[in-house]
Amino acid sequence: MAxxxxxxxxxxxxxxxxxxxxxxxxxxxxHPETCFNERFAAEKxxxxxxxxGFEIKKPYAGLATAFLALHKTASNDPKVALxxxxxxxxxxxxxxxxxxxxxxxAGAAVALxxxxxxxxxxxxxxxxxxxxxGGGKVKMISEKAFEGVDAALMAHPSxxxxxxxxxYAINELEFTFTGKAAHAAAFPEQGINALDxxxxxxxxxxxxxxxxxxxxxxxxxxxxxxDAPNIIPxxxxxxxxxxxxDRDYFMELTEKIKNAARGCAKSAGCKxxxxxxxxxYDPFYPNYPMGEAFRKNMELLKIEEDxxxxxxxxxxSDIGNLSQVIPTIHPEYAVGGRDDINHSRKFLExxxxxxxxxxxxxxxxxxxxxxxDLLFDASLIKxxxxxxxxxxxx
Ligand SMILES: [Zn+2]
Ligand SMILES: [Zn+2]
Numbered sequence: 001m002a003x004x005x006x007x008x009x010x011x012x013x014x015x016x017x018x019x020x021x022x023x024x025x026x027x028x029x030x031h032p033e034t035c036f037n038e039r040f041a042a043e044k045x046x047x048x049x050x051x052x053g054f055e056i057k058k059p060y061a062g063l064a065t066a067f068l069a070l071h072k073t074a075s076n077d078p079k080v081a082l083x084x085x086x087x088x089x090x091x092x093x094x095x096x097x098x099x100x101x102x103x104x105x106a107g108a109a110v111a112l113x114x115x116x117x118x119x120x121x122x123x124x125x126x127x128x129x130x131x132x133x134g135g136g137k138v139k140m141i142s143e144k145a146f147e148g149v150d151a152a153l154m155a156h157p158s159x160x161x162x163x164x165x166x167x168y169a170i171n172e173l174e175f176t177f178t179g180k181a182a183h184a185a186a187f188p189e190q191g192i193n194a195l196d197x198x199x200x201x202x203x204x205x206x207x208x209x210x211x212x213x214x215x216x217x218x219x220x221x222x223x224x225x226x227d228a229p230n231i232i233p234x235x236x237x238x239x240x241x242x243x244x245x246d247r248d249y250f251m252e253l254t255e256k257i258k259n260a261a262r263g264c265a266k267s268a269g270c271k272x273x274x275x276x277x278x279x280x281y282d283p284f285y286p287n288y289p290m291g292e293a294f295r296k297n298m299e300l301l302k303i304e305e306d307x308x309x310x311x312x313x314x315x316x317s318d319i320g321n322l323s324q325v326i327p328t329i330h331p332e333y334a335v336g337g338r339d340d341i342n343h344s345r346k347f348l349e350x351x352x353x354x355x356x357x358x359x360x361x362x363x364x365x366x367x368x369x370x371x372x373d374l375l376f377d378a379s380l381i382k383x384x385x386x387x388x389x390x391x392x393x394x
Contacts, residue, residue, distance in 0.1 A: 025103035032088030061145035097157030135279025158332035167284035168243035191232025215245035
């Protein structure tokens with residue numbers, strides 16, 4: 001951990017640029033851009049970091065709105081990356097608070113560089129677009145955008161403050177059952193009912209739930225159930241999300257669900273085609289040693305954690321894929337009340353409330369202190385590496 005006096009300098013540096021951090025968040029908040037269209041946000045962040053002496057690569061990893069901001073000294077290693085997300089939601093603006101994530105990642109990097117310009121290793125801010133469905137990090141991983149990075153961290157606004165949570169792997173699957181149309185009253189025997197296959201499949205999944213392991217979620221809807229009651233449905237489309245915390249079980253479960261669809265199609269005399277929609281996200285494996293370092297810095301700043309020591313499962317994110325390739329943490333912090341949950345109108349208000357912005361500044365300090373620990377404490381990096389790849393069960 002940083003000495004008392006270094007910690008004071010770092011928190012003081014964040015305080016001295018707090019207005020700029022908040023202004024950056026508000027600019028991005030008021031100019032929401034979705035999935036791979038985040039030009040304004042990427043430009044605001046990189047121009048600030050460039051002014052502060054960071055070397056900028058944009059576009060990065062083949063994506064126009066991704067970026068790398070780098071500050072290195074004589075030694076290259078360790079490489080520590082603050083992750084910035086800045087995409088908004090369709091129709092709901094920054095109701096996931098990514099404007100706060102972006103501003104605090106840039107702010108933590110700027111403050112730390114001001115206090116320790118001759119730090120060991122490399123200090124990186126990596127801008128990762130399209131978390132909300134586009135799988136920006138998945139594409140960036142395939143372009144080797146994080147290669148050589150020893151530790152990655154970010155802090156995400158939420159309804160609770162907690163260092164460690166787990167996230168599900170997710171596959172979004174579309175099942176299309178195809179039968180044969182016929183007049184439902186005059187010639188029903190000539191039809192092949194695709195809706196029968198769909199209903200059987202919905203129920204097959206429901207029945208399978210009893211045998212599913214803990215930490216799995218399967219949920220789906222009908223997106224097309226037929227065309228008219230007097231036509232035997234020839235086409236039925238269903239969308240299902242398959243999620244699990246454990247990667248191997250996730251693959252096994254996905255296969256079981258697909259087999260159930262195949263079996264149901266067969267029993268109704270139909271055909272089924274199965275298509276993956278969007279990117280598949282891996283489960284998030286938090287790095288416990290890095291989480292411990294983050295928690296100690298929260299304690300130093302007297303930031304309370306909700307449900308200390310408890311691990312909760314939240315949704316799915318492309319940060320899961322990143323956690324499978326490098327040590328990663330994704331702490332969360334409350335910006336409003338317990339009921340103000342991400343992707344809601346109330347959360348949108350909380351993100352720009354003074355409570356939310358104050359929480360973001362506190363988390364910016366925690367991020368900066370933790371990056372300092374990672375750059376300066378070789379034994380911490382060793383522990384972080386040793387803790388890499390462990391599943392969510394410590
Ligand atoms: Zn979200
Ligand atoms: Zn989010």
